[in-house]
Amino acid sequence: MQTISVKFLVLSMLVALGLTSLTSLASSGAGAAPAPSRAMQSRIVVNSNFETRVIALTNRRRVANGCAPLRFNRNLRTAARRHTFAMARSRILAHRLPGEPRLGRRLTLANYLNWREVAENIAVGFGTPRGVVRAWMRSPTHRRNILDCSLREVGIGVGILNRRVWWTQDFGRR
Numbered sequence: 421m422q423t424i425s426v427k428f429l430v431l432s433m434l435v436a437l438g439l440t441s442l443t444s445l446a447s448s449g450a451g452a453a454p455a456p457s458r459a460m461q462s463r464i465v466v467n468s469n470f471e472t473r474v475i476a477l478t479n480r481r482r483v484a485n486g487c488a489p490l491r492f493n494r495n496l497r498t499a500a501r502r503h504t505f506a507m508a509r510s511r512i513l514a515h516r517l518p519g520e521p522r523l524g525r526r527l528t529l530a531n532y533l534n535w536r537e538v539a540e541n542i543a544v545g546f547g548t549p550r551g552v553v554r555a556w557m558r559s560p561t562h563r564r565n566i567l568d569c570s571l572r573e574v575g576i577g578v579g580i581l582n583r584r585v586w587w588t589q590d591f592g593r594r
Contacts, residue, residue: 464508464579464586466501471576473549474589478566478574481557487569493592496575499530500588503542504577508586513544527592534594539565541589552587565591 479489503526506517516522521529523540541562546552556562565571571591579586 462581464505464581467578467580467585470549470578470585471497474553474576474578474587475574477549477553478589481553481566482569485567487567488572490574490591491572493532493573493575495530495532496527496573496590496592497577498575499527499532500575500577500590501579502526502530502577503540503590504579504586504588507542507544507588508579508581508584513542513586515540515542523590527590532592535592537570537593539568539571539591541565541587541591543587545584546587547585552585556589565589 475490475492483489503520506520507513510517520526524535524538527535527538541556543552543555546555553566556566568591570593572593573591575590577586577588577590
């Protein structure tokens with residue numbers, strides 16, 4: 421029993437650091453760890469390391485194209501994470517889910533106030549920050565958002581549910 425508790429504690433710490441998913445310990449063959457429960461499998465895990473990496477990769481593309489780097493904004497991240505979680509829970513990739521307000525209202529509800537321009541990129545299924553940024557850069561509308569030099573701030577939401585990675589990138593200018 422003590423071995424399982426220690427493994428669970430280590431797994432929890434790794435998940436909090438964004439280094440593994442909730443199911444990796446059970447599938448690694450490590451000792452007698454129990455299989456993840458249904459409740460654990462349906463929990464959305466935030467990967468803040470991926471969020472930070474997406475900002476860095478996005479800024480690299482912006483600077484290479486003559487734009488200033490985006491500044492991280494906590495309220496945009498809140499809005500992005502909320503939308504990511506809503507998409508993952510509903511298993512629908514959409515800028516506006518049924519019953520959900522439009523982008524501007526979602527950002528205002530996350531306390532991103534007095535904005536003049538906003539934009540959003542979303543994705544699902546890409547396993548790495550490099551992969552999702554590469555895909556967005558190959559899409560004309562997503563690329564336009566990334567390379568819009570009038571946008572100044574960004575927040576990223578990355579959530580993993582049942583090994584599927586959901587992404588939201590919210591941009592703003594005040």
